[in-house]
Amino acid sequence: MASNALVMPDLISQIKPDNIPQHIAIIMDGNGRWAKKRGMPRVVGHHSGVRSVREVTEAAAQAGVRYLTLYAFSTENWNRPPAEVTALMSLLVETIKGEIRDLNRNGVRLMAIGELESLPEATYNTLMEGLESTRDNTRITLVLALNYSSRWELARAARTLAQQAQSGHLNPSDIDEKVFESALATHGIPDPDLLIRTSGEARLSNFLLFQSAYAELYFTHVFWPDFGKNELYEAIINYQQRERRFGKTSEQIKT
Numbered sequence: 391m392a393s394n395a396l397v398m399p400d401l402i403s404q405i406k407p408d409n410i411p412q413h414i415a416i417i418m419d420g421n422g423r424w425a426k427k428r429g430m431p432r433v434v435g436h437h438s439g440v441r442s443v444r445e446v447t448e449a450a451a452q453a454g455v456r457y458l459t460l461y462a463f464s465t466e467n468w469n470r471p472p473a474e475v476t477a478l479m480s481l482l483v484e485t486i487k488g489e490i491r492d493l494n495r496n497g498v499r500l501m502a503i504g505e506l507e508s509l510p511e512a513t514y515n516t517l518m519e520g521l522e523s524t525r526d527n528t529r530i531t532l533v534l535a536l537n538y539s540s541r542w543e544l545a546r547a548a549r550t551l552a553q554q555a556q557s558g559h560l561n562p563s564d565i566d567e568k569v570f571e572s573a574l575a576t577h578g579i580p581d582p583d584l585l586i587r588t589s590g591e592a593r594l595s596n597f598l599l600f601q602s603a604y605a606e607l608y609f610t611h612v613f614w615p616d617f618g619k620n621e622l623y624e625a626i627i628n629y630q631q632r633e634r635r636f637g638k639t640s641e642q643i644k645t
């Protein structure tokens with residue numbers, strides 16, 4: 391449970407139901423520092439981070455959010471100490487296996503974006519089981535970004551379209567934003583309306599760069615293991631106070 395969940399009232403009542411972000415993307419950061427602050431190994435922080443994943447997914451579903459994308463493992467995360475990488479991969483297997491029943495009970499559909507084929511076999515196989523078993527759920531879609539980076543995704547999209555053009559299936563002059571989007575790993579998923587990063591860092595770290603063109607950015611100092619239901623609702627309330635102009639003027643938006 392989030393650290394301040396006991397003292398703060400449930401904030402869901404302050405959320406306007408007619409302006410819920412359809413898609414929230416989160417860069418879950420600060421697990422290592424959370425553990426270090428407590429004199430514990432980094433991996434304990436990752437284990438505690440799973441609790442936040444569970445709480446935030448349920449809270450998002452309760453608020454009516456349709457898509458929640460979590461940056462669980464970036465292409466660059468392979469550069470971490472091998473023991474931490476192994477621990478993260480095992481944690482993913484353990485978590486997905488352990489949560490499938492609850493995901494189904496709560497109507498959560500699991501999806502994944504990233505270079506999934508390069509994941510360790512056990513992680514890949516468990517992930518595929520999770521995707522298959524939850525595919526008919528409709529309450530909320532939980533998208534795990536695994537072995538994901540935007541530059542990988544953008545280069546792959548360019549490669550796919552170039553191959554289609556080379557084989558005569560695509561006219562290069564037909565490539566517009568929509569065609570390009572169709573070659574992304576997120577094809578079919580609406581762009582994030584709100585992108586959250588925890589732990590005080592204020593960068594996008596190669597995450598959903600194309601898709602976040604008009605996302606509202608929200609940075610909080612809270613470490614991921616301390617980010618729970620109320621922290622998510624604070625972010626949504628903050629989002630609802632913003633004016634999204636998509637390049638238009640404020641006056642145009644109000645008319």
Ligand code: FPP
Pocket residue numbers: 418419420421422423424436437439440443460461462463464467478481482485486534589
């Ligand atoms: C960032 O904290 C966290 C990660 C790179 C991994 C996130 C993984 C989980 C929360 C567990 C598994 C997730 C799912 C979806 C089942 P950090 O290690 O970069 O923290 P630091 O910046 O303090 O070092």
